[in-house]
Amino acid sequence: MERVSEKELTAWRLFIKAHAKIMEFIERDLAAQKKVPLTTYDVLIALFEAPDRRLRFSELNRKVVLSKSGLTRMIDRLEREGLIQREKSEEDRRGAYAVLTDEGENQLRKAWPVYARGIKQYFAASLSDEEVEILTRSFGLIYKDLQSSQEKEGNES
Template sequence: MTVPQQAARPTREQLAAWRNFLRAHARITRSLEAELVAEQRLSLGSYDVLLQLAEAPRRRLRMAELADAVLLSRSGVTRLVDRLERAGLVARERVAGDGRGVVAALTERGLDTLRTASHTHLAGIVRHFVAHLDAAELAEIGRICGDLADQPE
């Protein structure tokens, strides 16, 4: 869907829709974060890093790829991986044939932690998001968010 160039300033209705989107996102992510921390002592950002690594080939990603996948700055992902490495959930490994290349690799302990934490996280997704929408609304919000996410930068 091509969106025509609009005025530089959104209308009141457009701004209200934007703010509602932000409020909903913030409320849901705060709830998911609080539950993960309370039940698993794991932040939502840490959960996301473990999940991205679990889904990656050989459970490894270059640090830059990991930063892009979790939408953190490179320095932010470095600090988070530092903490996860100290906890034994992630290990840094050199890339063979690339003197500067480093990957973050999910450890078995990290995979076990992710499996346990996923019960809390997935239940929270149902409780705070899915349960409030019918099938048609879920399909529509999924389509809309997919369209927004796929826009070129």
């Protein structure tokens, strides 16, 4: 079994705890202001940032932290709430897109100030500019390695 150093384990545990606490606090703030929950926000922002405000379900699933079945339930709910709509793919009859509606964009814009304040208050306020740069580089390296591994796995299957 691979040995994890005490420093690595401590860093990992603090990362997990800090992430969970930040998400808990931001989620609480969004709920207190009657804004969309974080999981909904993540789906809406992924669509907002996509070309034509639309993504294939499979691509949306790669961009959000939800299981395939969790995303399906989320899409059903967001469609009922009028925040997104489904669109059949013209190129691929089995494929479908999730499309951000005007109301979805409106809810996203209403939630952003609360979310931004949470990022600033619960994350950035504890760090110097230099520490933010170090974290950005560090998480960038980790993410790049994970993306690379995922691409290799995709090529092997």
